[in-house]
Amino acid sequence: MATIDVIGGGITAPRGFTAAGIACGIKKNGRRDLALVVSDRPAAAAGIFTVSLAPAAPVVVSRAHLDATAGVGRAVVINSGCANACTGAEGLETARLMTIEAARALGCDAEEVLVASTGVIGVALDRLVAGRGIIAAAAALDRRHHAEAAEAIMTTDPFPKSDAVRVTLPGGTFTVGGMAKGSGMIEPMMATMLAVLTTDAAVPPALLRRALVEACDTTFNAITVDGECSTNDSVFALANGASGVEIDERSYSVLVEALASVARTLALDIVRGGEGATKLIEVRVTGAASGEDARRAAKAIANSLLVKTAVHGGDPNWGRLVAVAGRCGSAFDLARARVTIGEVELFVDGRPFDERADDAGRHLAGREVVLQVDLGTGGSSEATVWTCDLSAEYVKINAEYRT
Secondary structure (H helix, E strand, O other), X not given: OOEEEEEOOHHHOOOOEEEEEEOOOOOOOOOOOEEEEEEEEEEEEEEEEOOOOOOOHHHHHHHHHHHHHOOEXXXXXXXXXXXXXXXXXXXXXXXXXXHHHHHHHHOOOHHHEEEEEEOOOOOOOOHHHHHHHHHHHHHOOEHHHHHHHHHHOOOOOOOOEEEEEEEEEOOEEEEEEEEEEOOOOOOOOOOOOXXXXXXXXXXXXXXXXXXXXXXXXXXXXXXXXXXXXOOOOEEEEEEOOOOOOEOOOOOHHHHHHHHXXXXXXXXXXXXXXXXXXXXXXXXXXXXXXXXXXXXXXXXXXXXXXXXXXXXXXOOOOHHHHHHHHHHOOOOOOHHHOEEEEOOEEEEEOOEEOHHHHHHHHHHXXXXXXXXXXXXXXOOOEEEEEEEEOOOHHHHHHHHOOOO
C-alpha cells in the first residue's frame, strides 16, 4: 500500500534535480525572469502543449526535441517577460539558440533541453540577453533554489506556485515536485500556462507521458480563469530514476496519483491567483448522461461571465446557473434539475426556494465557494471544474497589459 505525504522543496525535492531563477534583463522592472531546472543525469521526458493553431516558437521547438529524443531530457529553460509567440523564423531561431546555450553550459545535447516562454505575444525576445541569462542561471544551479525558479517564471501572478510530495511504497520511496505559473489567459485545454513536474522515480518515457496526460485531465485541464487558451501553454515532466524506485504497470496508478496531487495544488493556486480574483469557485456537475456532458456543463458554468460576476457580488442568482446548464449543449431536464450553493438548495425539481437566498449569500461571502448543478437526467456521470470570480481588477490588468 502506498502513502503520499506533502513535503517542502518544490521542483527540486526529488533527488538529482537542481534549479536556478535569476534576473537577466528581459523584464524591465528588474525582477527574476529566467529559470532553469536540471536533472543531473538523462531523464525520461514528456510534454503536453497548447491546442492553439498559433503555437509559440518554444512550443514548436520543445515538441520537436521530444520527438527527436523519443522522450529523453536533461533540462527545462523558461523565460518570463516575453512570450516569443507570433515571432516567425526569428523567434524559432531564438528558441533553438536558448536550448543550444543551455546544452553547452550543461554538457548535453540541445535536443535534451526543453524550452518555454511567457509574457507579451508578438514581441521579439532578445536572444543575447536570454543567452547571458542562461549562462548565469547554469552557474547558479542549486537544489536550494527551487523558490527562486518558481518566482522567475511569474508574469501577472500574485505569488509563486510550487509543491512536492513523498510517496512511500513497500519497495522504497520516491518524490514528485513541481512549479507552475498562470494568472490570466487560462483555459488550458491541455495543461496550464506553464508547469514543470519532476520525479526521482524511474519511468519509461511512454509510461511517463501517459501518466502526465491522465494526471492533467482532472487538474490543469479542469481549471479556467477567463476561458482563454494561450499560444504558449506547456506542461513538462522529467523522471530521472535517482530514487531507485522503478514504475511499471503495477505501480502506474500510484505515479498518476502523486503527479495529480502536485498538479492539483498548483492548478488551484493558479485559480486562487487569477487576475483580479477574490474567490476560488468549485463547480460540480452531477446527474449527467455522460462524462463529456458533465465536463461541458461544468466548463460552461465556470466560464460564464454572469455566474462569475454574481459570485463576485455575493448574489445567489441560481437562475444564471440553470440558464447556462440549459444552453450548454449537454442533456438537461429542467423538471428534475437541482441547484445548490454551498449546502443550500435553491432550485429543486423545477421549484425555486428563494426564501433560502440569505443562507446561500452567506456562503458566497467566503473566499471559497461551491456551486453544484444536477442536470436532472438521472445519469451517473459528474465533473468538477475550478474557476474564480470576475472583478473590475481583471479588466484593469488586461486593459493595461501592454502599456
